[in-house]
Amino acid sequence: MLYFFPQSFTSGCTAEAHAFSDAIAKFKKLRATVVGVSGDDLETQKRFSTQECRSNFLVASDPGLKIATEYDAKLTDKYANRTSYVIAPDGKIIEAYYESRTIAAH
Numbered sequence: 667m668l669y670f671f672p673q674s675f676t677s678g679c680t681a682e683a684h685a686f687s688d689a690i691a692k693f694k695k696l697r698a699t700v701v702g703v704s705g706d707d708l709e710t711q712k713r714f715s716t717q718e719c720r721s722n723f724l725v726a727s728d729p730g731l732k733i734a735t736e737y738d739a740k741l742t743d744k745y746a747n748r749t750s751y752v753i754a755p756d757g758k759i760i761e762a763y764y765e766s767r768t769i770a771a772h
Contacts, residue, residue: 667693667751669700669703672745672748686722690722690723700722701725702724703727703734703746705734705745705746731746734747737749749762749763
């Protein structure tokens with residue numbers, strides 16, 4: 667699971683991180699890995715990963731939102747859109763979740 671979020675330590679992003687952290691056992695049971703990504707700097711991401719993700723999964727720094735742009739998850743020049751991808755081991759995107767709608771890959 668690769669998920670993009672706008673900004674570390676904001677209420678919505680913190681709630682989302684807690685939800686992923688609370689569900690980490692289910693992801694592990696499916697042999698899935700969770701990685702969060704936002705445009706925040708590396709030091710902020712380290713703190714967010716430890717504090718709000720409870721050290722249960724990695725959080726990557728995407729300065730300039732280059733990765734977000736590649737995944738069509740860029741909201742503005744500064745923020746990623748709240749978007750999640752289920753990615754198969756072969757790299758194929760199986761499903762994409764944009765805010766409240768789900769789009770299944772074909």
